[in-house]
Amino acid sequence: MLKAPKVSIIILNWNGWKDTVECLESLYRITYPNYDVIVVDNGSRDDSVQEIKEYAAGKIQVSSKFFEYSPNNKPIKVFEVSEDDVKRGRFNRPLYEKVDPDRRMILIKNKDNYGFAGGNNIGIKFALSVLNPDYVLLLNNDTVVDKRFLDELVKVAESDEKIGIVGPKIYYYEYNGRSDVIWFTGGRIHRWWIWIYNKDKAGIQDSNKETLSKNVEWVSGAALMMNTRYFKTLNSNYFFGNEDVELGINAQQKGLRVIYVPTSRVWHKVGVSRKKAKVRIEEFEGYFNFVRTNFSPVIYAYQILINTLLIPVRAVRNKDLAMFYYLLSKFRIN
Numbered sequence: 602m603l604k605a606p607k608v609s610i611i612i613l614n615w616n617g618w619k620d621t622v623e624c625l626e627s628l629y630r631i632t633y634p635n636y637d638v639i640v641v642d643n644g645s646r647d648d649s650v651q652e653i654k655e656y657a658a659g660k661i662q663v664s665s666k667f668f669e670y671s672p673n674n675k676p677i678k679v680f681e682v683s684e685d686d687v688k689r690g691r692f693n694r695p696l697y698e699k700v701d702p703d704r705r706m707i708l709i710k711n712k713d714n715y716g717f718a719g720g721n722n723i724g725i726k727f728a729l730s731v732l733n734p735d736y737v738l739l740l741n742n743d744t745v746v747d748k749r750f751l752d753e754l755v756k757v758a759e760s761d762e763k764i765g766i767v768g769p770k771i772y773y774y775e776y777n778g779r780s781d782v783i784w785f786t787g788g789r790i791h792r793w794w795i796w797i798y799n800k801d802k803a804g805i806q807d808s809n810k811e812t813l814s815k816n817v818e819w820v821s822g823a824a825l826m827m828n829t830r831y832f833k834t835l836n837s838n839y840f841f842g843n844e845d846v847e848l849g850i851n852a853q854q855k856g857l858r859v860i861y862v863p864t865s866r867v868w869h870k871v872g873v874s875r876k877k878a879k880v881r882i883e884e885f886e887g888y889f890n891f892v893r894t895n896f897s898p899v900i901y902a903y904q905i906l907i908n909t910l911l912i913p914v915r916a917v918r919n920k921d922l923a924m925f926y927y928l929l930s931k932f933r934i935n
Contacts, residue, residue: 605635606735606755608826609728613720614642614742618649620870621742622656626663628740629674629703633751637732638706643720644713654679657706666780667745667868674703682709687727694731716840717822725834738826743870745774746824753865754826757814765831765857766848768820769865772807781807784871787817787861790846792900797846811863819849819859824867831857839887850895 610628614621621640628638642650655661659675678700682692687709697705711723721739728734736758738751750769758767768787776782783805790797797819822845831852835844849859892904 605633606759607635607637607732608633608736608738608751608755609637609639609724609732609734610738610740610751611639611641611721611724611728612740612742613717613724614640614645614649614653615714615720616645616647616649617742618645618647618652618656621649621653622661622663623665624740624742624744624746625653625656625706626665626670627668627745627748629677630668630671630748631746631751632748633755634702636702636751637728637734638702639709639724639728640706641709641720641724642711643715644711650708650710653708665745676704678705680705680707682707682727684709684711684723687723690730692727692731715837717842718835718839718844719837722834722837729829729833734829736826737829737832739822739824740867741823741869743774744771744823745868747866750824750865750867753862757860757862757865758826758828761858763856763858764828764860765852765855766820766825766827766859767814767862767865768817768825768860769867770807770811770861770863771821771824772866772868774868774870779806780868781809783807784869785821785823786863787815787859788819788821788846788849790818790850792896814860814862814864817849817859817861818853819846820861821845823869831855838890841887843887843891847891847895 612621612624625638625640640653642653652661656663657675657677657679659672662670664670680692680697686692697707707727709724709727711720714720715723725737728737736755738754740746754767754769758764770783771785772780773782773784774780788797825845825848827848832848836847839847852859888908889901889905893901896904
């Protein structure tokens with residue numbers, strides 16, 4: 602690919618370094634020639650920062666069913682950046698650019714856990730102010746990527762200037778012992794009942810026959826690449842969830858296309874981040890804020906009614922009565 606567009610890949614880590622280093626090891630095998638790897642540590646309270654640096658130094662051998670560990674690209678030079686450095690735009694870019702993409706890493710250390718949107722926004726701000734990428738790719742730390750996943754995303758994104766967001770085919774990392782079961786193939790928005798859902802094929806074994814990219818309404822934030830001409834930030838009012846759907850809505854409002862790329866493949870440890878974060882209340886609050894912001898008052902009232910009826914079921918299933926009482930008092934139609 603001549604004059605390959607620059608892609609800044611942002612991986613958000615919070616107390617999850619074991620998943621993160623597996624994701625990183627898969628990333629440093631990709632064939633795309635022009636990329637940055639930016640790990641944003643979201644105020645971890647474990648040894649994540651040190652362990653990630655140990656991995657980069659070649660002192661941790663990553664075990665994965667998707668690849669065999671190779672020491673050939675170690676050590677990886679780590680450029681540490683503080684949250685204050687990001688705000689001031691401090692970075693030695695000339696020194697950084699002397700290092701090949703597969704031998705370098707930017708590690709941003711946030712002071713606190715700002716949630717998915719807030720944490721990623723710090724990485725996005727840094728990338729846009731210092732690295733000037735053509736695209737920013739948000740990638741969950743609990744994913745593993747195919748070596749050509751980025752080539753395929755960029756190829757499609759560059760095919761039409763009206764494409765604002767692209768996303769890959771995402772498989773379950775493991776589903777009943779298999780790694781060829783589809784989790785996500787692009788989403789649609791149904792405003793009245795199951796209002797956000799996978800477009801098709803979710804939960805079935807992949808035949809690998811699908812090659813044509815498709816227009817969808819949104820793609821998952823687990824692996825989402827956005828054109829920086831059109832998008833500069835996520836909505837940080839959402840602590841966890843809804844950001845990716847809102848990006849899709851914003852793209853359509855701007856007359857842009859959102860594209861699912863089946864030839865780009867990623868595997869996702871579905872549910873790992875949600876279980877670890879324990880953000881059920883924040884998720885619900887963000888959900889209703891999202892509906893209120895993006896849909897009509899009638900749909901907002903309807904969604905509150907439907908979801909309030911489901912709260913007892915969710916509370917029992919999650920063994921979280923505090924969520925039940927909180928939500929009943931918090932979410933009401935004013």
